[in-house]
Amino acid sequence: MAEDDPDGDWTVPGVYRCAPDVYRIPLPLPNDGLRAVNVYAVADAAGWTLIDSGWALAEAKDLLLGALAALGAGVGDVRQFLVTHLHRDHYTQAVVLRREFGGRVLLGRGERPGLEKINYRSDDGGRVHRDRLRRAGAHRLVAHFEANPPPMADRSLWEMPDEWLDDRAVVTLGAPGAERRLQAVETPGHTRGHLVFADAAGGLLFSGDHVLPTITPSIGFEPLPPPSPLADFLTSLRLLRELPDAALLPAHGPVGRRVHERVDELLDHHGRRLDATLHAVKEGRSTGADVAAALPWTRRERTLDELDPYNAMLATLETSAHLDVLVERGLLTAIEQDGVVHYDAG
Numbered sequence: 001m002a003e004d005d006p007d008g009d010w011t012v013p014g015v016y017r018c019a020p021d022v023y024r025i026p027l028p029l030p031n032d033g034l035r036a037v038n039v040y041a042v043a044d045a046a047g048w049t050l051i052d053s054g055w056a057l058a059e060a061k062d063l064l065l066g067a068l069a070a071l072g073a074g075v076g077d078v079r080q081f082l083v084t085h086l087h088r089d090h091y092t093q094a095v096v097l098r099r100e101f102g103g104r105v106l107l108g109r110g111e112r113p114g115l116e117k118i119n120y121r122s123d124d125g126g127r128v129h130r131d132r133l134r135r136a137g138a139h140r141l142v143a144h145f146e147a148n149p150p151p152m153a154d155r156s157l158w159e160m161p162d163e164w165l166d167d168r169a170v171v172t173l174g175a176p177g178a179e180r181r182l183q184a185v186e187t188p189g190h191t192r193g194h195l196v197f198a199d200a201a202g203g204l205l206f207s208g209d210h211v212l213p214t215i216t217p218s219i220g221f222e223p224l225p226p227p228s229p230l231a232d233f234l235t236s237l238r239l240l241r242e243l244p245d246a247a248l249l250p251a252h253g254p255v256g257r258r259v260h261e262r263v264d265e266l267l268d269h270h271g272r273r274l275d276a277t278l279h280a281v282k283e284g285r286s287t288g289a290d291v292a293a294a295l296p297w298t299r300r301e302r303t304l305d306e307l308d309p310y311n312a313m314l315a316t317l318e319t320s321a322h323l324d325v326l327v328e329r330g331l332l333t334a335i336e337q338d339g340v341v342h343y344d345a346g
Contacts, residue, residue: 006256110193189233
């Protein structure tokens with residue numbers, strides 16, 4: 001066990017104290033550009049509460065068991081999992097550990113449509129994103145993913161939670177007189193039912209994937225995307241800006257940032273991205289795929305063609321989300337022709 005170092009390699013397995021009675025446990029995400037996911041263990045008079053759980057992989061399970069042992073606990077001492085959203089690296093290990101050891105799983109009510117979609121769909125799960133790519137005019141990416149569809153989801157990893165959390169629900173940890181109150185705050189955008197957990201008294205925000213310290217999260221990449229996920233995301237960022245500032249405890253990346261500072265950076269980034277998107281349309285680009293190809297990507301400013309197909313898909317879908325916000329603001333018009341949406345600034 002060690003004190004958390006904001007300047008260290010945040011992905012190194014271990015147990016890191018990041019606040020009184022709060023420990024960060026990074027778990028691996030093999031073959032994933034995110035590299036790791038932070039699970040937070042919060043001491044509770046009745047045991048432990050974990051915020052997020054990791055991907056249901058043998059390696060991740062072994063590391064989590066070892067981390068809990070270093071805290072003098074076992075998985076059976078985990079009373080509950082507070083899961084920020086339904087993505088596999090946050091939700092699936094909670095389901096597996098509940099089945100084996102007990103413990104309750106709590107998830108935002110807004111994730112219910114997406115979770116039901118996973119459990120009851122008959123396709124490979126990629127159809128919704130291929131359809132969105134078609135509307136963006138990204139025919140080459142559609143062909144790639146039709147030839148290389150994702151595997152069918154193991155529905156046993158996507159069982160329903162024990163409790164649906166509503167916006168502003170409070171989860172109380174600790175003994176009477178020494179309680180820690182975690183308030184669930186709905187922050188749709190990354191997914192429609194994403195939650196962050198605010199510890200106002202402790203000055204902490206468990207931000208999930210909504211606010212990340214060094215990267216911008218994907219927008220609306222989920223089984224049942226809402227009509228305008230970027231608009232939802234920007235509204236959710238402004239909501240956090242109105243709450244008291246707090247230390248940022250993210251799902252991916254190091255601790256050490258402040259919430260308001262990072263929210264301001266993200267709002268500025270998307271403001272500049274909207275400006276660049278509008279400029280590309282004024283220069284003659286008309287579809288989501290066309291505009292995405294005109295923009296730089298990642299901190300290394302790569303071209304769209306330099307991205308792997310998965311990240312090129314995320315880039316194209318994010319560009320379409322920016323275009324839709326510009327339409328909502330009255331700066332662009334959109335018309336669908338032969339299944340492809342074209343945008344115009346005239």
